Amino acid sequence: MPSKKDSRLWILASNIIKCIVxxxxxxxxxxxxxxxxxxxxxxxxxxxxxxxxRGLVTVSNHHSYLDDPLLWGISPFTWKKGFRPWSNLLSLxxxxxxxxxxxxxxxxxxxxxxFFTLGQCIPVVRGDGVYQEGMDQILDKxxxxxxxxxxxxxx
Numbered sequence: 173m174p175s176k177k178d179s180r181l182w183i184l185a186s187n188i189i190k191c192i193v194x195x196x197x198x199x200x201x202x203x204x205x206x207x208x209x210x211x212x213x214x215x216x217x218x219x220x221x222x223x224x225x226r227g228l229v230t231v232s233n234h235h236s237y238l239d240d241p242l243l244w245g246i247s248p249f250t251w252k253k254g255f256r257p258w259s260n261l262l263s264l265x266x267x268x269x270x271x272x273x274x275x276x277x278x279x280x281x282x283x284x285x286x287f288f289t290l291g292q293c294i295p296v297v298r299g300d301g302v303y304q305e306g307m308d309q310i311l312d313k314x315x316x317x318x319x320x321x322x323x324x325x326x327x
Contacts, residue, residue, distance in 0.1 A: 190290075
């Protein structure tokens, strides 16, 4: 039986959330800041051009809670000339990453749980180690050919 996360409505809502975050991040990185991305071309090739069904794990350090959403300013959605994120809005396929997110910070209410789940975040409990449900979900994503991004240096 398909889950609600497989429905067209769920995918559309997820794409809307990702599009909004991406647009805000693009404005933040390119208009309000000076940003230098090292090895951007390699990053984009790896996220876009890997074999079908091959999982991808990317890793980067971070300094704040905003680092993950700001990464969307250079995300695969921004490859197209003229920056047209809305062209992917109705797409049922998504090059978007999955990311573990601190359960106590991002999943504390129904509204934040919905928002972060639609944004492809998976709740993990910091301090519970790698043998927990959230990390099992992350492993399942990689094993099914999806992209997972890790930020090993939390607060």
